[in-house]
Amino acid sequence: MSILSVRDLRVRYSASGPEILKGISFDVEADDFFAIIGPSGAGKSTLIRCINRLVEPISGKITLYGTDVLSLNSRKLRRLRRDIGMIFQEFNLVDRMSVMDNVLSGRLGYVSNFTALFRLFSKEDIGSALSVLDRVGLSDHVDKRADQLSGGQRQRVGIARALMQNPKLLLLDEPTSSLDPKISREVMALIIEIAAEYKVPILCNIHDVQLALEFCNKIIGLQDGVKMFDGPTSKMNSKKLDEIYAMEVL
Amino acid sequence: MVSRTTAQARTEPKPAPREWRRFKFPESLYKWAGLMAALLFLSYSIVYLNIPLERFFNMFGRVGTLITDRYYPPEMEYVTEPDYLSSVFDTIQMAYLGALFGMAAAIPLGWFGSYNMTPSRRFVYPFARFVAMCTRAVHETIWAILFVTILGFGMMAGVLALTMFCIGFAGKLFAEEIEAIDMGPVEAIRSTGASELAVMVYGVFPQVRVAFTGIGIYTWDVAFRAATVVGFFGAGGMGWYLKRNVLQIETTRVSAILVSIILLVLVSEAVSAWARARVAKAK
Numbered sequence: 019m020s021i022l023s024v025r026d027l028r029v030r031y032s033a034s035g036p037e038i039l040k041g042i043s044f045d046v047e048a049d050d051f052f053a054i055i056g057p058s059g060a061g062k063s064t065l066i067r068c069i070n071r072l073v074e075p076i077s078g079k080i081t082l083y084g085t086d087v088l089s090l091n092s093r094k095l096r097r098l099r100r101d102i103g104m105i106f107q108e109f110n111l112v113d114r115m116s117v118m119d120n121v122l123s124g125r126l127g128y129v130s131n132f133t134a135l136f137r138l139f140s141k142e143d144i145g146s147a148l149s150v151l152d153r154v155g156l157s158d159h160v161d162k163r164a165d166q167l168s169g170g171q172r173q174r175v176g177i178a179r180a181l182m183q184n185p186k187l188l189l190l191d192e193p194t195s196s197l198d199p200k201i202s203r204e205v206m207a208l209i210i211e212i213a214a215e216y217k218v219p220i221l222c223n224i225h226d227v228q229l230a231l232e233f234c235n236k237i238i239g240l241q242d243g244v245k246m247f248d249g250p251t252s253k254m255n256s257k258k259l260d261e262i263y264a265m266e267v268l
Numbered sequence: 269m270v271s272r273t274t275a276q277a278r279t280e281p282k283p284a285p286r287e288w289r290r291f292k293f294p295e296s297l298y299k300w301a302g303l304m305a306a307l308l309f310l311s312y313s314i315v316y317l318n319i320p321l322e323r324f325f326n327m328f329g330r331v332g333t334l335i336t337d338r339y340y341p342p343e344m345e346y347v348t349e350p351d352y353l354s355s356v357f358d359t360i361q362m363a364y365l366g367a368l369f370g371m372a373a374a375i376p377l378g379w380f381g382s383y384n385m386t387p388s389r390r391f392v393y394p395f396a397r398f399v400a401m402c403t404r405a406v407h408e409t410i411w412a413i414l415f416v417t418i419l420g421f422g423m424m425a426g427v428l429a430l431t432m433f434c435i436g437f438a439g440k441l442f443a444e445e446i447e448a449i450d451m452g453p454v455e456a457i458r459s460t461g462a463s464e465l466a467v468m469v470y471g472v473f474p475q476v477r478v479a480f481t482g483i484g485i486y487t488w489d490v491a492f493r494a495a496t497v498v499g500f501f502g503a504g505g506m507g508w509y510l511k512r513n514v515l516q517i518e519t520t521r522v523s524a525i526l527v528s529i530i531l532l533v534l535v536s537e538a539v540s541a542w543a544r545a546r547v548a549k550a551k
Contacts, residue, residue: 070459099461110456114474123470127461134466176456183460 020045021219022069022187027078029064029243038064039075040243046187046236051210051220053230053251056240057263062223065240066189069221070102071095083186100127103180103218105209107192109172111179113165117156120164120175121147124182143182150178154208170201177209181216188213190222194229202226206233227259335523342524352509352525356532359505362426363492369427370434370491371484377435378442385446385454385472387464400443404436412498426503430491438487442480449475481547489540496529 022045029039038061046052054062067073069080071087080087082098090098103124111120125143126134133139139147151157154174159167164175173193180188193209194202210233213220224230230237230251237254239247239262246262247254291299314321346352380386381396406414411432415425449472457471499507506525513521 072455072459096461096463099459101461102459104456104459106452106456108452110452112453112457112470112474114477115470119470123457123462124460126457126463126466126470129466131463131465134462135469179456179460189459 019048021048021083022046022221023079023081024069025079025081027065027068027075027080029061029068029073029075038243039068041078042240042243042245044238044245044248046219046221048219049217050236051213051234052222053234053237054221054223054240055225055227055230055237055262056246058225059242060240061243062225062240063191066191066221066223069187069189070099070104096127100183101186102189103183103185103187104189105173105176105180105191105193107195109169109176109196111164111172111175113163115164116160117151117162117164117167117175118147118160121151121178121182124179127183147178147182150181153181153212154178169197170205173197173205174208177205177212181212185216185218188218188220188222190220190224192223192225194224194226202229338519339523341520342527343518343520344524344527346521347524347528352506355499355506355509356528358423359495359499359507360492360532362423362430362498362505363488363495365427366430366495367434367438367484367488367491369431371438371487373431373435374438374442374487375480377439378446379468379472381439381443382446384449384451385468396439396443400436400439402436403432404440406432408433408494409497409501412501412503416502421502421504423504426495426498426505429498429503430495433494434487434491437490438483441483441487442476445476445479445483446472478547482544485540485543485547489536492536493533496532 023043024045025043027039027042028037030037042061042065044052054065056062064073068075068078069082069087071090075088078088082102085098087098112123115123119137122137122139122143125139125147129139129143148157148160151160154177156171156174156178159171164172167175173196176193188209190209194205197205206229209220212218222230222234224234231254235251237247237249237251238245239254239258241262241264247258289296377396377400380392381400383389383393386393386396408429411429412425415428419425419428453475454467454471457467462470495505495507496510497507499505499509500511502508506529510522510525510529513525
């Protein structure tokens, strides 16, 4: 039983612009670490942003835990977004806020405007923020400003923020592209451990094929908005990889 | 071999240097025509307004004698009288209140009027831009005249005039600052399911806090300068003393008031420059 199903998804950014995604379909199961690979400009980031509607597709159908994502109004969409944690390539932390406030901002979908405005997070939220920070190994950096941390530490804050949402799905948009190879591996290992602990499926954009083959159990390959490969990692081989990356994208 | 080719080259006629012009034909015409039009209009305006240029050049000699004959020495006792000093204090408070109220209104206006964060690009954005434009299109002295007519003489009219002025002034700068932010954190906060207010408070405000503080201090500085003249129209503050003494041809008092205004503006400028430098460092 798939928890996320995407059917015939099409995206264009302007009415006259080119089609970025040309009818993508795939299914994510409850225990998947699902990778989307492909060259730059293939539409990987666009695809992942359609799942929580940071990008609005022009047609298609997305079903997440039985909810029709594309038909939600803005209030219900915000409800849905709390269930989807997202981790970004550039970390997307608020640099001038403390690590603690960055992590607490993962709770913003659950609290009232008043609570948000005056930062009156509950004791439970603060407690779970501290234990999540412990889990990602940042308990010594709670009060530092986010821009004082190194790249790997910043991505750990990003992971902690996503976990604060109690997500039922994690979206990873190139989580390791801004990190060096060793730290990339550590961060991926941490994510896969956490996914097992929290029993949360992962949909992950990644252009480092080696990491995808190593950590993920399923792969789809995109090329210029078209799905070129869909299957378990074991079925991927170098010939198919060459096909996916065959087209030069400037 | 080498000598032969050089000899050959020497005998051959030198090829004409290749030509290149920065401005090709139609553009070059537009450029010169534009310059000619500007010069023509300049000479036309001088003739039309009947400006006697020789008087302009005689002016500098007259300025010296005028100042020494009539405006010097400034009557500094006048500006140290308690009545006048209390009007200076009024002016400072008026500028403070006007800037404060103006900025309180300018923050939502900046939000609604920034293209990237506005709640609705089709309705709210143009409306907010229009409001900011209207408040700026009317000069602060005109606002002062308007509010004096509605509310009568006094500080209230002055504060409201300055508030209107600051709304447009700060609102435009706030909107531009919000448009320059990094949208990454905004996307991240939005993806947690946060409301738009929470996105502003967590994703946008930390990024613009320093710039807003700087703009706030600058707004106060400009409001203070405006506050010295709104009194001219009866809207409270030291401007009223300036007007009275100009009408009574108390020239040495006028010069004393001008000296006091210049000093106060210099002080406010220095304070605001210092405060903005401090804020910029406190990143």
